[in-house]
Amino acid sequence: xxxxxxxxxxxxxxxxQQVTLRCSPKSGHDTVSWYQQALGQxxxxxFQYYEEEERQRGNxxxxxxxxxxxxxxxxxxxxxxxxxxxxxxxxxSSSRQGxxxxxxxxxxxxxxx
Amino acid sequence: xxxxxxxxxxxxxQEGENLTVYCNSSSVFSSLQWYRQEPGxxxxxxxxxxxxxxxxxxxxxxFQFGDARKDSSLHITAAQPGDTGLYLCAGAEDGNxxxxxxxxxxxxxx
Numbered sequence: 001x002x003x004x005x006x007x008x009x010x011x012x013x014x015x016x017q018q019v020t021l022r023c024s025p026k027s028g029h030d031t032v033s034w035y036q037q038a039l040g041q042x043x044x045x046x047f048q049y050y051e052e053e054e055r056q057r058g059n060x061x062x063x064x065x066x067x068x069x070x071x072x073x074x075x076x077x078x079x080x081x082x083x084x085x086x087x088x089x090x091x092x093s094s095s096r097q098g099x100x101x102x103x104x105x106x107x108x109x110x111x112x113x
Numbered sequence: 114x115x116x117x118x119x120x121x122x123x124x125x126x127q128e129g130e131n132l133t134v135y136c137n138s139s140s141v142f143s144s145l146q147w148y149r150q151e152p153g154x155x156x157x158x159x160x161x162x163x164x165x166x167x168x169x170x171x172x173x174x175x176f177q178f179g180d181a182r183k184d185s186s187l188h189i190t191a192a193q194p195g196d197t198g199l200y201l202c203a204g205a206e207d208g209n210x211x212x213x214x215x216x217x218x219x220x221x222x223x
Contacts, residue, residue: 004155006155033211035213040216040218041215041216042119042201042213042214042215042216043156043201043213044213045211045212045213088153090155090156092211101144101146101158101161102146102158102203102211103158104148104155104156104157104158105155106153106154106155107153107154107155109153
């Protein structure tokens with residue numbers, strides 16, 4: 001039973017470019033949440049997808065967008081990259097029917113230069 | 114807005130010592146999770162507590178959920194170097210959106 005998988009593991013982009021990160025949730029989970037974690041900080045909630053729709057959103061600009069596919073996998077897109085977007089991006093999967101537990105992938109380390 | 118405050122933010126102790134990490138909020142949570150994260154990795158779930166006053170033990174780790182479900186503590190007995198990491202608490206308000214604490218970075222010195 002595969003856990004949460006994210007790709008790629010590392011990525012280097014230039015300021016102004018666009019990036020797409022991918023996440024496959026844990027088997028049996030239907031909800032995917034994305035977090036941004038700056039060095040030395042706790043994860044900050046970006047948004048959550050359920051039934052292919054964005055259900056909740058944190059305090060992030062519209063440059064951050066996402067998508068969820070029928071197989072529950074998800075993408076996070078960031079446009080017009082800024083240096084400050086450099087961070088570890090974490091995907092968490094959970095089940096709407098569950099006890100409120102989230103399981104995380106290993107993250108994607110994004111560096112914007 | 115940071116809903117969960119953790120203390121201390123940094124902790125460096127000798128192997129064999131005991132320690133307690135606190136997670137406090139003014140919000141009531143339906144459940145609260147504790148995670149441990151190592152550098153460059155995603156957080157790994159340690160425990161979930163859902164009932165006010167609940168105490169759970171995981172080997173040398175003891176987790177407690179406050180009676181009002183607004184706060185929690187993590188106590189580690191006889192800390193070992195393998196306990197080194199970033200400890201995060203996360204509260205769920207509606208069962209699906211998680212708010213993370215600021216984190217406690219623990220270093221256990223052999």
